[in-house]
Amino acid sequence: MNYDKIMKLALERGFFFPSGEVYADSTAGFWEYGPTGVSFKNKFIELWRRELVRKDRMMEIDGSQIMSQSVFEASGHLSSFADPIVKCQKCKSTYRADKLVAEIVKIEVPESIDTSEIDKIISEKNVVCPKCKGDFESTRRFNMMFKVGIGPESENAFLRPETCQSIFIDFPRLFKTMRGKLPIGIAQIGKSFRNEISPRQSLLRLREFYQAEIEVFCNPNKLNELDKFSAVENTELNLFINGNIQTVSCKKAIDENILPNKLVAYYLGLLAEFYQKTGIDMKKTRFRKLGEKEKAFYATAAFDFEVETSIGWLELVACNYRSDFDLKGHSNKSKEKFEVLDQDDKVLPHVFELSMGIDRSLYSILEHNFHEDEKNDRTFLSLKPYLSPIHVGVLSLVKKDGLAEKTNEIFSQIRIKYDAFLDHSGTIGRRYRRLDEIGTPLAITIDHQTLQDKTVTVRIRDSMNQERIKISEIDSFVAEATAFP
RNA sequence: GCGGAGUUAGUCCAGACUGGCAGGACGUCAGCUUCCCAAGCUGAAGGCCGCGGGUUCAAAUCCCGCACUCCGCACCA
Incomplete structure (x- = not known):
């Protein structure tokens, strides 16, 4: 299965690996990026910045990872980001209490129900464990936020479960000081933390993970007054709504x-254009409209951008229309004013968000670009050159006759500007294979002819073809081949 | 959390049943072959056999606990 092959590649070639693996008490759900992975991730983020932040003239901020209790009281996470769970005394199976009771007793159970209410129903209706008929322990709430204690008095605070809360809180200051005008996107990249009960599958379900979030603040009365819409009207979206998949242009979707x-x-159009450029196979993607019961507690409309991988459909981006849920919550709690002027209207903006999982996106790109080329006995990643961890390999055909020295010299000329990798050892074919495996689009080889006429060969990853260029042309050649689109 | 299967070199795996020197392949490194696609030859490094405890003269191997990984279940704004 391709998942296993990607994992092996990731471990062997420095993309990512488990955190703290030399210690037996290292816990699941924490992974680290190695040198190859960091280089890849940085380029992915740069593409995101270009295609979303810069293209749409958004503001980017970098907020705190630890935030006070009030933030999450206002955001609703303290009450709603916790599931009521019950545990069987006998077989220790754990269930979602509200769902279990609803199913067995056939009654509607509100999500915000008090745990004592659930216990009451359980005892009155004699609800027992579906597996072993055992009795339950008391219902308790499991909050998925990590709690931390600040200072010597251990004041309550939490690691943020999503990056966007600081965007909401910072909104009034940003709008005023940065001369904001609706609609405006505020973006942030950073880590979020969720105490998943059962993290699985490496980068796909982490307890500590990277998000790239965009919150678009808008006037709810002007959601169809958007001149820039014409820029995406021909962009195609795969929309998956109520079980039907259809590919339509943005214009048609509106009409x-x-x-x-x-x-x-x-914004769905912008997002689709971005993912197109990551090298994800867009034929294996869809925007899935979420049903009422699947949506997050703050969302009034939600589309998940999903991608098909060897382990099924994977959610990469949650696109939620959060209305004024967040600004209203923070306004009530903090007593600060979050209304702003839009021309002559005083409005509390609504928010549409694009909440992207970076780690999952990186995995998906790797999987969609992974190839086993049996004819040439190699595996390679057909990564977009501007996302490749290494732009160019610099190789000496042989080490002696002054070729190694010349190779070092050429490497030194380009290594600051590009991610270049110098390699003298082993046979040339093996070195090309190694570069292929991490998706290096170009390899420059210095041979005997180089010393005579100041030319080198450039070998292209996908075709394995070679051409000869002048040393003086290397810079412009690599620049052009690895430029962002 | 539950059930099942696993964990031995960077990777994949043998050894375990029947306790007795820690092995193989690939990869890595150095050298040779004057060399443009994983060739060959020579040599080398790399392991507290997941962690902790127990039984034993002796434990990778048997027993107990824990952690992690994978598969199901449950969970996953």
Whole structure:
């Protein structure tokens, strides 16, 4: 299975690996990026910045990872980001208490129900463990946020479960000082933390993970007044709604009322254009409209951008229309004003968010670009050159006759500007294979002819073809081949 | 959390049943072959056999606990 092959590649070639693996008490759900992975991740982030932040003239911030209790009281995470769970006394099976009770007793159970209410229903209706008929322990709430104690008095605070809360909180200051005008996107990249009960599958379900979040603040009365919509009107979206998949342009999605408004369609379009450029196979992607029960507690409309991998459909981006849920919550709690002027209207902006999982995206790109080339006895990653961890290998055909020295010299000329990798050892074919495995698009080889006429060969990863260029042309050649689109 | 299967070199795996020197392949490194696609030859490094405890003269091997990984279940704003 390709998942296993990607994992092996990741471990062997420095993409990512488990955190703290030399210690037996290292816990699941924490992974680290190695040199190859960091280089790849940095380039992915740069592409995100270019295609979303810069293209749409967003603001980018970098907020705290630890935030006080009030933040999460206002955001709803303290009460709603916790599931009521019950545990069987006998067989120790754990269940979602509200769901279990709803199913067995056939009654509606509100998500915010008090745990004592659930216990009452359980004892009154004699609800027992479906597996072993055992009795339950008392219902308790399992909050997925990591709690931390600040200072000597251990004041309550939490590691953020999503990066966006600081965007909401910072919004009034940013809007005023940075001369904001609706609609405006505020973006942030950083780590978020969730105490998953059962993390699985390496980068796909982590307890500590990277998010790239964009919160678009807008006037809810002007969701169809968006001049820039014309930029994406021909961009195609794979929309998966109520079990039907259809590929339509953004324009058609609006004209036929498939999407609720131009603002939503515009950002889904931008997102699709971004992923196109990551090298993900867009034929294996879809925007799935979430049903009422699947949506997050703050969302009024939600689309998940999903990608098909060897282990099934994977959610990469949650696109939620959060209405004024967050700004209203923070406004009530903090007594600060979050309304802003939009021309002459005083409005509490609504928010549409694009909440991207970076780690999952990186995995998906690797899997969609992984190839086993049996004819040439190699595996390679067909990564976009601008995302490749190494842009160019610099190799000496043989070490002697002054070729090694010349190779070092050429490497020194380009190694600051590009991610270049110097390699003298082993046979040339093996060195090309190694570069192929991490998706290096170019390899420059210095041979005997180099010393005579100041030319080198450039070997292209995908075709394995070679051409000869002048040393003086290396810079412009590599620059062009590895430029962002 | 539950059930099942696993964990031995960077990777994949043998050895375990029947306790007795820690092995193989690939990879890595150095050298040779004057060499443009994983060739060959020579040599080398790399392991507290997941962690902790127990039984034993002796434990990778038997027993107990824990952690992690994978597969199901449950969970996953």
